[in-house]
Amino acid sequence: MAVKAKDFFEHVDSFMDYRKTVYEVSDQTIKSNRADLKLFEEFIHKSSYDQIGGPSVMDFQYYLKTERMNSGKSINRKIYTLRSYSHFVRLKEVPRSDNLPFYDVLKIREGYRNRPDALTSKQLKGLFDNIDRDTCIGIRDYALYALMYLTGLRVGEVHALNIDSIDLKKKSLHKKIRVLHLTEELFQVISEYLAVRSCFHNSSKTKALFLSKKGNRLAIRTMEDNFKKLVKKSGLKVRFNVTCHTLRHTFASHLNDKGVGMLVIQSLMGHTSSRSTEPYIHPSYKSIKDAMERLPGVIFMNNLIKKRGLNLSFQGRYRKRE
Secondary structure (H helix, E strand, O other): OOEEHHHHHOOHHHHHHHHHHHOOOOHHHHHHHHHHHHHHHHHHHHOOOOEEOHHHHHHHHHHHHHOOOOOHHHHHHHHHHHHHHHHHHHHOOOOOHHHOOHHHOOOOOOOOOOOOOOOOHHHHHHHHHOOOOOOHHHHHHHHHHHHHHHHOOOHHHHHOOEHHHEEOOOOEEEEOOEEEEOOHHHHHHHHHHHHHHHHOOOHHHOOEOOEOOOOOEOOHHHHHHHHHHHHHHHOOOOOOOOOHHHHHHHHHHHHHHOOOOHHHHHHHHOOOOHHHHHHHOOOOHHHHHHHHHOOHHHHHHHHHHHOOOOOOOOOOOOOOOO
16 A cells, blocks of 8 residues: 555655754755655646555656656656655654655666856956946955855855854865865955945844845845846856856866866865766866877877978869860
């Protein structure tokens, strides 16, 4: 017998509290987990399933793939959320929870993982040059987005930073169990912002690092909306959608291009698994070019050309015989 749908979904709130308190999961992860469970619950009710079993889970996968056009990666993440929740339900000793099918669902192969979209140094400079640093808002935004690029922090992580997260004496930033070094450039940018932070309303009454005009903790939505306006203002012409998260991708990709090892990048990005870091580990165009130039055949041909020992002749235009 399968678990009744009503029994299955009544523990969502306690699951979120358990995850946040015991495992110290971020607010953004909690938000994503809740959205995944809500989507599954809406599907179950819409499809008139009164039990959670194999057929309902497979139909949910079909729904995600054919109607919502989700990628394999997105579907896998949703199933992983349901699997974690089913484990919690089992620990709560919900009747027949041992029969939940989520551990039997095979992972969808994602194929080759393309390198995450990243900006070039020139594009990045053009972006930051369009921030007006003659205003308190501009100085704040410059520090905000510089922090995302120069440390690789997610927008949610920057949103959660407090004044005491920054140690100016040691030039470091404390984030949970991570301690990130502030480069001299970033140190100067943050110091410039802290010097004008008092311009914001109620700045002395809140511990948030980045403040809104009204003196509240700067909202994630505001960070993202302001960044969209900045991208539009800078006139960036790229084939992908540029968001705040692109700065994180750019951080990792630039480190890789400079020859920084994967373990270091993994640590800086805060990845628990190296698989999350692997997409960034691609050879740069310059390293590919240098490798090709070292091929024996290429070296031989280059030497011939330099010594003028290779006479290249090209076929002339075709002429029809009379």
